[in-house]
Amino acid sequence: MSGKLSTRERLSIPRQRIPEQPPEARASNFAEVNLGFTEQLALLEAQRCLQCKDPKCVRGCPVGVNIPRFLQLLTEGKVAEAAQSLLCDNALPAVTGRVCPQETQCEAECVRAAKGEPVAIGYLERYVADWARTHAERLPIEKAPPTGKRIAIVGSGPSGLTAAGELARRGHEVTIYEALHKPGGVLVYGIPEFRLPKKIVEQEVERLRRLGVRIECNVVIGRTWTLPELRARFDAVYIANGAGLPLFLNIPGENLKGVYSANEYLTRVNLMAAWQFPRNDTPVLHGQRVAVIGGGNVALDAVRTARRLGAQEAMIVYRRTKAEMPARAEEIHHAEDEGVRFHFLTAPVEILGNEKRWVTGLKCIRMEPGAPDETGRARPVPVPGSEFVLPCDIVVVAIGTRANPLLTSTCPELKLNRWGNIVVDENGMTSLPGVFAGGDIVRGAATVILAMGDGKRAAQAIDAWLRGELKPAEAQTPAPTG
């Protein structure tokens, strides 16, 4: 395979489609939807990269993956080197290759997007990362000599894992504390198997363990150990304990049986494998008609899960329009293919129940786009008198989360904003010297890759701090919300 194609030749190659399970089959199983590029498709797609001198795609990546470099190595048939290059920039490429919103990040910046379709960077990242997962023995572990410095990381989600990888490679001794019984955070409790197989998370975690990262599960920082105790035992601390408490709508009927937060619904199915009940002991209610409230990735994960659990009618109820859904484009497309129904410009006003307090329906009101709000999107305005009832037996509330006070309430010196999120400076340092924070506990609910970007930046800052090159600043500016 030659890497020396002319630009004209490269331009003539159309974007390759990723093989996927047919919608009718996948709507009733939990196996991964996308099947991944074959070697042939991957090499062909990689050749579409024009190897720009000033690659804009890299700037579009929150962790700054050197995209042209790993694609060039791939076209040269040097897949091990491509993997090494990718892993150097991104601690969890098999994850991000599957869950990143590439269409608003790297692929949005790709020059080929201006006239046609961008290079399928996400699918290629996934291909190389999957090769790396299955050929671990061919990838040497590169690690700096031990520094003798000890770092505690709170939370083993994408942010914590990324920071752990970066710090371990720099020779620091890293211990991650995870509250749940399995490492991975949202990657194991939140994102479903059909989008991110749990085996992949396990393998990515295993790679970090080989780097020397220790992970202690069932340790709840704020309860089992307090933050001051961690500070006393470690040279630095990185807090990445995640999103936290689910928000509810504050409408009547939310405590009826059959109403879930998306966190609970997904945790039952993903972390506790309730879809395999009774082989696994944790149950989840199976509804015939499931209404999921919200328009983000979590809402789509929930509604597609409901479909796979046998719901004949799996519905999204979203108060804005399709164009304003924050979910990844591919997930919306996949959900449509799987027969998910979308009720746009629809807002819930009450959850209805029967005399036994089981959910029977969702009373909604139609909305219309009004004047733009502070996010620039049209503010949805209720249409008077347009109330109607969507019959359903399960309601899943997927409208976001608020900061979990479990850790922060046990350390009053830690500066928080008015929503309870931890305030950090541009280096990710909190108001406590040597204590850094990132991911959703700083941003409020965001994405896997932004959390990873925080982890990477924090790791660099922690490394500088430990070498005495970073001084604590007045913590005030929150991290940029890419």
Place this chain on the structure above:
Amino acid sequence: MHAVLARRQLNPDVTRLDVEAPRIAQIRQPGQFVIVRRAETSERIPLTIADADPVRGSIALVIQAVGKSTRELVALQPGEAILDIAGPLGRPTELIPSGHAVCVGGGVGTAVVHPIAQGLHARGVRVTSIIGGRSREWVIFEEELRRLGAVIVCTDDGSYGRKGFVTVALGDVLAGGGVDAVYAVGPVPMMRAVAALTRPLGVRTIVSLNPIMIDGTGMCGGCRVSVGGEMKFACVDGPEFDGHRVDYDELQDRLATYRQYELEALRCAETQCRLGPHLTNLPAAEGAHSAAKPAEPAVVP
């Protein structure tokens, strides 16, 4: 892994396990609980820490065998182990600083009341415990509570102590006056009845709630309860709340959410025991929210 160090059957339904958990044993406070997952396929279930031995590094879990998960837990023998224990979780009990407290325990709730009584006693509060059971053999933790103050035992059939519910005895104690707080843990109807007794007297009443819970860290919201019309999460805001403000009807109703599934899990476990895995393709349970059939034939884990 957390080794089971000792096992004692307290009555036909209730078993005490002393399990290794050194850190939790060191720092647990009255009212706190742990989340326990026995094995890889098990549920995560919340259990109050009934006692702790910081020297041995063990905590006591008192478990009522109700469903499949709890039956499997109480079947554990010394030398066997629990896979995961996380904690201590929940806010510690708000102990009154001085005066006279009445601790009311019903059934397995008596084990939950025990650490509260311990905490009160340790700070010099006078403790009267009122504990109940169906009959003599169902009364637990009597000896332990006697070390902390007066104990009034009540049995439904009068086979031991006073005949009748704990609330009758509580009424008598309250009538004597001088009660500064009541701590009540037991079945929902008992806690509701205790709160109904103390409300008109204005006696501060704290109850410990046991809603369905998964993570125990505030993440899932499954344990939400209504307290004074506000939504609270028992795992992080509780598990103890002002007994006069709890919506007991809702709590009791939500506890029944998975009843069909619990029955099915039990039936399935029993079928597997007797007949092997090939006969586990179960009919769906009745009701609007029937448990679906397993996606694939269930196998013995």
